[in-house]
Amino acid sequence: MVVKAFVGGWEQTSTVTVQCLVTPADARLNDTTTDFKIRESILDMLERSNADSSPTAGFNVNHPGWDGGWIHETAFFEWRKANGEIQIDNVVPNFSDACTVNFYVPSPPAPGDSLIANGHSHVTNPGDPMYCRTTKNVNGVDVPGARFPGDTAGPVVFAPPDSVGADRGDRSGANALQSPNYVITNSGLLLRIDPVANNSLPNPQTWYRVFGGTTAQRKCSWPKKYKYQ
Amino acid sequence: MRKLAILCLSALVVSSRSASAQNTCHSADLNSAHFIQGLNAMMDTSQAAFRAKLQMALVTSSAIVLASDSATCARAGLAVDSIAKGFVPGATHPPTTAPLYVIRVGTSFTVADLNSPPSDHFDWVFFFGPLWEYRGIIGM
Numbered sequence A: 001m002v003v004k005a006f007v008g009g010w011e012q013t014s015t016v017t018v019q020c021l022v023t024p025a026d027a028r029l030n031d032t033t034t035d036f037k038i039r040e041s042i043l044d045m046l047e048r049s050n051a052d053s054s055p056t057a058g059f060n061v062n063h064p065g066w067d068g069g070w071i072h073e074t075a076f077f078e079w080r081k082a083n084g085e086i087q088i089d090n091v092v093p094n095f096s097d098a099c100t101v102n103f104y105v106p107s108p109p110a111p112g113d114s115l116i117a118n119g120h121s122h123v124t125n126p127g128d129p130m131y132c133r134t135t136k137n138v139n140g141v142d143v144p145g146a147r148f149p150g151d152t153a154g155p156v157v158f159a160p161p162d163s164v165g166a167d168r169g170d171r172s173g174a175n176a177l178q179s180p181n182y183v184i185t186n187s188g189l190l191l192r193i194d195p196v197a198n199n200s201l202p203n204p205q206t207w208y209r210v211f212g213g214t215t216a217q218r219k220c221s222w223p224k225k226y227k228y229q
Numbered sequence B: 001m002r003k004l005a006i007l008c009l010s011a012l013v014v015s016s017r018s019a020s021a022q023n024t025c026h027s028a029d030l031n032s033a034h035f036i037q038g039l040n041a042m043m044d045t046s047q048a049a050f051r052a053k054l055q056m057a058l059v060t061s062s063a064i065v066l067a068s069d070s071a072t073c074a075r076a077g078l079a080v081d082s083i084a085k086g087f088v089p090g091a092t093h094p095p096t097t098a099p100l101y102v103i104r105v106g107t108s109f110t111v112a113d114l115n116s117p118p119s120d121h122f123d124w125v126f127f128f129g130p131l132w133e134y135r136g137i138i139g140m
Helices: A039-048 A168-177 B004-016 B032-042 B045-053 B070-085
Strands: A002-007 A014-018 A075-080 A086-091 A101-106 A114-123 A137-138 A141-144 A183-184 A190-192 A203-208 B064-066 B101-105 B106-112 B126-128 B134-140
Touching: A039 A075, A039 A183, A075 A203, A075 B106, A086 A101, A114 A168, A168 A183, A168 A190, A168 B064, A168 B070, A168 B134, A190 B134, B032 B064, B032 B101, B032 B106, B070 B101, B070 B106, B070 B126, B070 B134
Parallel strands: A114 A183
Antiparallel strands: A002 A014, A075 A086, A075 A114, A101 B134, A137 A141, A183 A190, A190 A203, B064 B101, B101 B106, B106 B126, B126 B134
């Protein structure tokens, strides 16, 4: 359900949306004071990842707005500034493909500002091929992954399900910066990984349905408020 | 303002000497080879802007080497443990004791803590200057 409220008479000066609150409760995802700003950034990550591209497109296919030319991961960092305002930095990766991501973590906007969340996208659907420049570890052996359809190396297939728990990179994103790390999947699942003291400990992990799923679950889908530019 | 925040973060890392982490150096393996390969790739001319973000000098491949001296790796542990406080003031992050991958890049350092099962995805790598001043973090 989305209800839009307009303030300001003929000239609209403020807009708020009413969305379902997630359960288990999450103060960041349910933050109405910013009009669910973090939800918008999480959804934008999929758009910036070219998540709607064909998984059969390799490195030799270009997409508008990204010179890499294939589905890839992106990231965001959310800050609470000293004056209470929220700032979200959407990260453009230095390099990324369907398998991995290489990006610079922005520093705090100002001294005293606090990182309250970070996140990245998992774009490949279970069972889809992943065309990547990196090698992949298959049964304990490093092998080159296919870069495009027809590559003699053969594609590495993303093993289902996509609701499998966080990997080391995901968990480290929470632990190293001591803030929750959100991972959005192409199928509409969102994983929140809470930080722990060090990487050897298990991280609390919580799943949310953001879009897709059953008819009942879709009633609480997050709306897209504007298209990413 | 962001530059000022980086300076404050650097100062926090440099001044952090209260923790008692005693990290050792991780020996060479597939992970260290991956990081060294990635750091060498960053020396490509196409990566100049990315290097600049990290204040990373252009060096030859012979200057990118895995550290093995205990003093350097213990210092790396202190530096890494300090970073969380820079991002989340008030965060309580107990010192890690895991062996660290510490790679010298010329006179600077990169550090990774991989104390958990392997992953093909990506890992977090911390960059420091010659005096262990914070320079940035990347996913690699």
